[in-house]
Amino acid sequence: MAKAGGEMGISGESESIADKYFVCTECLVEGNVQSFVDLFYLTHALDGPGANGNQDDDDNSVGLASYETLQFLKARLTEAEVANRHAQHDTVFSSYMEVAKHYQGQQDYKTAIYFLTKALDVARLSHDVVREAEANQSLGLAQEKMGSIRAAIEYHETHRDLLLQAGLELPPDSGRHLIGAYKANAEELQRQGDYAAAIAFYDKSLKAASSLRDSAGEGLAYQQLGNAYQLQENFTKAAECFHKFLSICQETDDKIAEGAACSSLASAYEAMGDRASSIKYLEAFYEVALTTGELSAQREACGRLGIIFNSAGDFASSVHYFSKSFEISRSLGDQKAVDVARVNLGVAKGCAKKGVYMKVVNNNLEALLSWKNRRTPLDDAR
Numbered sequence: 001m002a003k004a005g006g007e008m009g010i011s012g013e014s015e016s017i018a019d020k021y022f023v024c025t026e027c028l029v030e031g032n033v034q035s036f037v038d039l040f041y042l043t044h045a046l047d048g049p050g051a052n053g054n055q056d057d058d059d060n061s062v063g064l065a066s067y068e069t070l071q072f073l074k075a076r077l078t079e080a081e082v083a084n085r086h087a088q089h090d091t092v093f094s095s096y097m098e099v100a101k102h103y104q105g106q107q108d109y110k111t112a113i114y115f116l117t118k119a120l121d122v123a124r125l126s127h128d129v130v131r132e133a134e135a136n137q138s139l140g141l142a143q144e145k146m147g148s149i150r151a152a153i154e155y156h157e158t159h160r161d162l163l164l165q166a167g168l169e170l171p172p173d174s175g176r177h178l179i180g181a182y183k184a185n186a187e188e189l190q191r192q193g194d195y196a197a198a199i200a201f202y203d204k205s206l207k208a209a210s211s212l213r214d215s216a217g218e219g220l221a222y223q224q225l226g227n228a229y230q231l232q233e234n235f236t237k238a239a240e241c242f243h244k245f246l247s248i249c250q251e252t253d254d255k256i257a258e259g260a261a262c263s264s265l266a267s268a269y270e271a272m273g274d275r276a277s278s279i280k281y282l283e284a285f286y287e288v289a290l291t292t293g294e295l296s297a298q299r300e301a302c303g304r305l306g307i308i309f310n311s312a313g314d315f316a317s318s319v320h321y322f323s324k325s326f327e328i329s330r331s332l333g334d335q336k337a338v339d340v341a342r343v344n345l346g347v348a349k350g351c352a353k354k355g356v357y358m359k360v361v362n363n364n365l366e367a368l369l370s371w372k373n374r375r376t377p378l379d380d381a382r
Contacts, residue, residue: 020043026074035074039070039074073099077095079095084122089128100116119131123135129165133158134159136156153181159174175214186201198228199228202228219249219252223241226238226241226264235272246261262281262282266281279308286305329341
């Protein structure tokens with residue numbers, strides 16, 4: 001049947017509309033009713049706002065498929081329909097996957113999922129485990145793009161299980177997609193305050209990373225598990241996870257992550273009331289930050305050490321670390337941090353001088369008056 005639609009229109013829009021009616025009609029003439037139904041749905045779904053007159057005339061054809069695209073869709077759909085009549089499942093599967101890939105390229109994941117589901121049904125009908133796994137993987141990726149993480153996890157897990165059933169290994173990229181979906185779901189559950197459920201999915205991500213022998217992935221999973229346990233106020237379990245995170249960082253010589261692990265351990269031990277261990281890991285955090293040259297991390301470590309020593313009554317150590325924090329803040333040009341550090345340092349110095357001051361108040365009135373009038377250092381009065 002020759003194309004007659006090109007002469008029917010007097011504008012790009014009318015030609016495009018004529019094209020879609022022409023191609024749809026071809027499907028019916030050739031006896032491919034299912035192809036007509038699918039193509040009719042697709043071409044009407046493609047009609048953008050311009051088809052309803054909601055855009056300027058120059059943009060009216062933007063939402064309409066090109067004639068080449070229409071022919072591509074018709075070819076694949078009719079190919080699938082004819083092959084289906086002869087039980088040629090491989091051809092049907094490939095045709096639907098090509099259509100789905102086309103729509104994924106257009107970022108139309110809803111339509112892509114429709115054809116991926118059709119491909120999955122064909123693979124199941126033909127008992128083709130490998131193609132069934134392929135369709136599940138593609139559906140998982142499409143659901144991720146749609147933001148449907150729970151659905152993505154189900155498809156990714158099915159993909160993994162089907163490959164194992166077929167005696168095949170899960171490709172590393174596929175495994176990482178599964179890990180990413182687990183973590184995304186865990187993070188959402190954590191935001192909702194469901195820490196127990198979040199921990200369960202972080203644990204799944206840990207096991208998936210372990211099965212891939214992905215040390216960095218394992219370390220990150222332990223870190224996230226520790227953070228979730230902290231939110232749950234299970235500080236003992238949090239510390240266990242952070243210790244494993246630290247060990248992996250040291251094994252892989254990841255200094256940046258090692259500093260983060262030490263910082264997290266310090267927080268966990270402080271929450272448990274173990275001041276000595278908290279100081280130990282804050283000092284380790286500071287030493288690692290010195291080796292990496294991370295000034296912000298150095299400032300954080302010194303500030304936290306200043307606070308913990310001040311609360312312990314070790315004012316000399318508190319002044320030492322607050323002084324470092326103050327100097328680092330100045331070098332970074334962070335005025336807000338400089339102001340905070342200046343106050344902390346002043347408080348620490350005041351606490352350090354308190355004993356001398358009280359001694360002078362109680363025992364040396366002359367020195368007290370000299371300090372008040374001429375700011376003579378109190379140290380000279382001892």
